[in-house]
Amino acid sequence: QVQLQQSGPGLVKPSQTVSLTCTVSGVSISSGSHHWSWIRQHPGKGLEWIGYIYSKGDTYYNPSLKSRVTISLDTSKNQFSLILDSVTAADTALYFCAKGSTWLDPWGQGSLVTVSS
Amino acid sequence: EIVLTQSPGTLSLSPGERATLSCRASQSVDSKFLAWYQQKPGQAPRLLIYGASNRATGIPDRISGSGSGTDFTLSISRLEPEDFAVYYCEQYGSSPWTFGQGTKVEI
Numbered sequence: 471q472v473q474l475q476q477s478g479p480g481l482v483k484p485s486q487t488v489s490l491t492c493t494v495s496g497v498s499i500s501s502g503s504h505h506w507s508w509i510r511q512h513p514g515k516g517l518e519w520i521g522y523i524y525s526k527g528d529t530y531y532n533p534s535l536k537s538r539v540t541i542s543l544d545t546s547k548n549q550f551s552l553i554l555d556s557v558t559a560a561d562t563a564l565y566f567c568a569k570g571s572t573w574l575d576p577w578g579q580g581s582l583v584t585v586s587s
Numbered sequence: 588e589i590v591l592t593q594s595p596g597t598l599s600l601s602p603g604e605r606a607t608l609s610c611r612a613s614q615s616v617d618s619k620f621l622a623w624y625q626q627k628p629g630q631a632p633r634l635l636i637y638g639a640s641n642r643a644t645g646i647p648d649r650i651s652g653s654g655s656g657t658d659f660t661l662s663i664s665r666l667e668p669e670d671f672a673v674y675y676c677e678q679y680g681s682s683p684w685t686f687g688q689g690t691k692v693e694i
Binding site: 515516517518519530532533534566568571572573574575576577578579580 | 620622624631632633634637638643675677679682683684685686687688689
């Protein structure tokens with residue numbers, strides 16, 4: 471059974487960088503044809519797909535965030551990460567990791583990121 | 588990008604009733620590349636349906652998906668107490684993937 475456990479800071483100052491990690495259990499992130507995604511949900515709002523990384527390292531990002539986003543793999547720890555640069559209040563959201571690049575299943579528990587000085 | 592519009596915004600029903608949720612796309616969704624998720628307060632979304640009509644593992648058969656092109660439907664034949672939640676559709680046929688704004692099913 472695949473499970474995803476997220477970690478990362480809750481509070482970030484404007485213009486700084488936020489880094490979130492998703493630790494995967496139950497499958498090797500570098501094996502097979504797996505994809506690993508990040509999605510966010512603004513408070514009280516719907517969902518926004520951020521991007522995904524393929525098990526071989528290829529990435530694809532939402533064009534609206536592409537200039538500020540990096541998704542990477544750490545195969546030694548069976549983790550994948552999201553880095554978002556130059557954050558503003560508009561990046562305050564609940565961030566989720568998930569398995570898949572089309573339909574998403576399963577999801578991590580979510581990490582609330584608040585951008586505030 | 589493809590905009591997904593879900594209706595109604597809120598559906599007020601009772602246990603045992605049938606729920607019909609709509610997801611309309613601003614342009615045709617390729618090859619039925621549409622999924623449905625359920626989200627309860629304080630939880631991550633859970634996959635219900637992929638490929639417009641395929642149930643995910645463990646999803647009961649009273650939950651079904653249908654549709655093609657620009658019009659998709661999620662149906663719950665007999666609402667159970669655990670079904671009261673927010674439901675989102677997602678299209679993954681045209682980049683960037685996008686989600687609808689959600690339909691809340693409440694008692």
